[in-house]
Amino acid sequence: MAGASAADVRSILSLPANATPGPSQPKKSGPSTKKPEGISRELYSLIGPSAPTLAAQIAKPRLKQKPNLGGGGKVKWQWRSFKNSGRSDSLQLSHWAKAHTDPDTEYPFAKYNVKSTEYTYAQDEYTRLLEDTEWTKEETDYLFDLVREYDSRFYIIADRYEYPNGPARSMEDMKDRYYSVCRKLIRNRPWAGDEASKAQLMSSFQFDKEREVTRKKYLASLENRTPDQIAEEEALYIELKRLEQTERRFKKERDDLLRTLMGVDSGLADLAIDDEGPFGDPKKKSKKSGGVIDLDSPATPSSSTFAPPPPKRAQSAKSAAYDALHCITRTDAPSATTPATKASHQAAAFRSMKMAYPKSSMQGKVAQVVTELGISLARLVMPTRETLAQHEALVEAAGALVETKKVVDRVDQEIRVAKARLGMRESEAPGASTPMEVDEEVGPPAEGRAPSVVSTRSARSRKQTGTTRRSLSVSSVDTTATTTRAGTKRQKLG
Known part of the structure; x- marks a missing residue:
């Protein structure tokens, strides 16, 4: 089968004739899109028509741009x-x-070209204020002329200073004379400004001659050191740092050991440790603790003697008012005689965690009593120190009220039982009109029992014998006793 031609392919695909120009056909000259600057050829071939939208965002780096020093045209x-x-x-x-x-x-x-203030003086000012035994007026004038000429550059002034027939002057002597004259002039002349600016100006003319001489001598000695002296100083400096580091490590280990042995980790405050350490003289009294520590015996809190706690410093009225305003409560630190136990340490806690609650056996009755008063024990809106104290007092008062009510109810029950037994005894007696004396003594209540004493004396037996008395002692009165049990006891007495 012969191969299909291009016309057959275009016919099969329903394409118009001569859609693609062949090699012999000239290409149509249409508007060709040019690749914008700042974008590569591969990227432009991928994005196609959307290239102009990105060309504005992608700017071509202009690294070799020449600087425009002339601002645009030539400058003459x-x-x-x-x-x-x-x-x-x-x-x-x-x-x-x-x-x-x-x-x-x-x-x-x-x-x-900023010049400093030039100070001049008159003859009367020099006579009154500026006379000096070591400086004459002519030499002082010569110094001020040099300072004015060389603008207070004293290194140049000291190099150019050649006063005829005068003593040798160092730069410190020139500075001291010039600054002292300026200070005296500023101090004694009228000042238009305030005192602060005057004091600041005078401080700028302060000069300590002795200190400056000492400083320069020290710098000269440092510059004149030999290599051996420099190496020796460096070795001494390194040795000093090593000793300081060793001392700090030894002190830390000593403190840790004493805290472990004396129970400080269990709640005591920091101990006053002597600077000589645990290896000093055992018989020497510690100045800080005021006691003697025997190194032969184990260092326990019981074998160590501590000094009495320092007296509590009185709080000022201002500090007390500040604490009351900000609800601050200051507690005393634990004394040195406090046993080294965890119970002696007071951990930080909220006041709401220290609320008082009634006993579990009477919690319901206490809550009922407090509820009748219109108060709730479930939660405090503001658990301050005073509020917690009032809350605790309320809980204690409610508990005491519940206990009192229980005692009153028990005594009333005993009285009712005794009266009931007395009425039954009188109804069963042969003579209804025979009087009976009842002595009731109610003692303190006990748990589950209501002890009472009922003494019954019959008038008939008292008349017959005169001295014979029969007493009935009933203890542990059972409030649930039946009439049968009561009748049995009465038959025994008869």
Whole structure:
């Protein structure tokens, strides 16, 4: 079978004729899209028509862009002369300047020529304030002229100082004389500003001659050290640091050991440890603890003697008012004589965790009593110290009320039982009109029992014998006893 031609393929696929130009057919010249700058050719072939939207976001880096120093066109320069207002002489200098600038413009670097305040004095001021046995007026004037000429640069002044027929002066001598004269002038002249600015200005003229001489001697000695001296100082410095580190480690180990032996970890406060450590003299009294620690015996709280606790410092009225305003309660620290137990340590807790609750046996009755008063024991809105104290007092009062009510109910039951037995005894007696004396003594109540004594004396037996008495002692009266049991006891007595 012969191969299918291109026309057959276009017919099968329902394509128009000559859709794709062949090699011999000229390509149609249509509007061709150009690849924008800042995007690679591979990326442009993938994204296709959406390239213009990304071209604005992807900017081509311009790393080799030349700086524009001229601001756009050519600039003409001229060699001009200028005047410096910072100079007092008429020196003429020249420099390159732009042609369009004004030649009469102020020199821009003249603003950096800042001069310090120049101090001068009159003859009467020198006579009254500035006389010195080591300095004459002529030499002082010469010093002030040099300071004014070289703008207080004392290294240059000391190099140029050559007063004729005068003693040798060091730079510290010149500074001390100049600053002392300035301080005296500022102190004694009228001042237009405030005292703070005057004190600040005077402090800027402070100079300690002896300290400056000592400092320079020390720096000179450091600079003149030999290599052997430098190595020795470095070795001593390293040894000093090593000793300090060893001392800190030894002190830490000693403190840990004493805390472990003396029970500090179980709740005691920090011990006052002597600086000599545990290996000092055993018979020497500790200045901090006030006792003697025997190293031969185990160091326990029972074998160690502590000093009495320091007296409590009285609290001022201001501090007490502040504590009351902010609900602050200060407790005393545990004394040194407190046994080393965990119970002696008071851990931090909320006050709401220390609320008082009634006994489980009477909790329901106490809650009922308090509920009748319109109070709830379930939760406190503000558990402050005073509120908890009132809450505890309320719980105790309610518990005491419940106990009292139980006692009153028990005594009333005993009285009713005794009266019932007395009535039954009188109804069963042969003579209904025979009087019977009943002595009732109610003692303190006991748990589950109501002891009482009922003494019955018959008038008939008292008349017959005169001295014979029959007493009935009934203890542990059972409130649930039946009439049969009571009748049995009465038959025995008859």
